[in-house]
Amino acid sequence: MGVHVKPIILLLSLLATWPVRAQARLNMTEGVTDISQKVYGLHMTILIICAVIGVLVFGVMFWAIIHHRKSKGARAAQFHESTRVEILWTLIPFVILIAMAVPATRTLVAMEDASQSDLTVQVTGSQWKWHYRYFDEGVEFYSLLATLPQQIEGRVAKGKNYLLEVDQPLVLPTDRKIRFLITSDDVIHSWWVPAFAVKKDAIPGFINEAWTRINESGLYRGQCAELCGKDHGFMPIVVDARSPEEFDGWLAQTRAKQAEAKAAEQALVAMEMTMDELMQQGEQVYQRHCAACHQANGEGIPGAFPALKGSELILNDKAGHIDVVLYGKAGTAMQSFDKQLALKELAAVITYERNAWGNDSGDLVQPGDIDQARQGQ
Ligand SMILES: [Cu+2]
Secondary structure (H helix, E strand, O other): HHHHHHHHHHHHHHHHHHHHHHHHHHHOOOEEEHHHHHHHHHHHHHHHHHHHHHHHHHHHHHHHHHHHOOHHHOOOOOOOOOOHHHHHHHHHHHHHHHHHHHHHHHHHHHOOOOOOOOOOEEEEEEOOOOEEEOOOOOEEEEOOOOHHHHHOOOOOOOOOOOOOOOOOOOOEEEEOOOEEEEEOOOOOOOEHHHHEEEEEEEEOOOOOOEEEOOOEEEEEEEEEEEOOOHHHHHOOHHHHEHHHHHHHHHHHHHHHHHHHHHHHHHHHHHOOOOOOHHHHHHHHHHHHHOHHHHHHHOOOOOOOOOOOOOOHHHHHHHHHHHHHHHHHHOOOOOOOOOOOOOOOHHHHHHHHHOOOOOOOOOOOHHHHHHHHHHOOO
């Protein structure tokens, strides 16, 4: 007897702490919005209903198998077409399904109702980053992966938020209804933040609606949830939820900063940068914005992304080079960088491409040249 007690106590203690363990490791997040908590509640209710049905059905089945086995001399009852049984086994599942459909439908309807929002944010996916625009607020920015390439390549230890960190998080207020308009520049992406129970496809040419009202301030992380190409796993989402007062302060400050940056851009037009400055900044911009496709060595990936090293266009057509970087190439992964990069960054990255990897054209492209190319459009 004594031998069997220990495993039984172990099993019981495992079972007793199971709800805590399940919360920590296995279960869905409860999230920080009313909707996410409703979704969690639904998930638990339906899980319990399924578990009870499972236990009942298998319980009766095993009981019948064991107690009415042939070796005990059981004889099968011989009856057919019992109307009462048929009605019961149709009716009971029907009632159970209706009982589950009512709260599920209620939650779905609430999720879809983006009306009477306090703030609208346009979310645009593109290969491979997110762009956020606060409607009527004059604030917009790109949010890029911030994990260092050294971590991704395994040359240094992975950080705590490996592949779940960005340079500029989406800042949102708590306790306000936020409407999202979700779309895409290129292929289908999906904007997913589990803590809000928001997951919506970003489809080129369509605008999908979603909404949230965050109850607690904090940092919430998500990811693109639709396989969207080579760097699908490298376009995380970070939301920084702040109190409404803090949010208003942040918005005003960011608006002022962005306006200032635009004015400073104009002042740059007359500026002459040196080859060293341009090449140095250009390399940084290139690594951040271009190397994912064209590769750090400029050789691209044959069949998908053209080599810039030795490119005919770059070597023979400076205007064409500037044009393709500014406006992209419709229908290809080569997107427009006009709005993504500052004047100086554009000048630098184009100069870099014209002189790196043995391209050696000796050309300098100045911010003023970019501005001129823009005027010409
Ligand atoms: Cu994506």
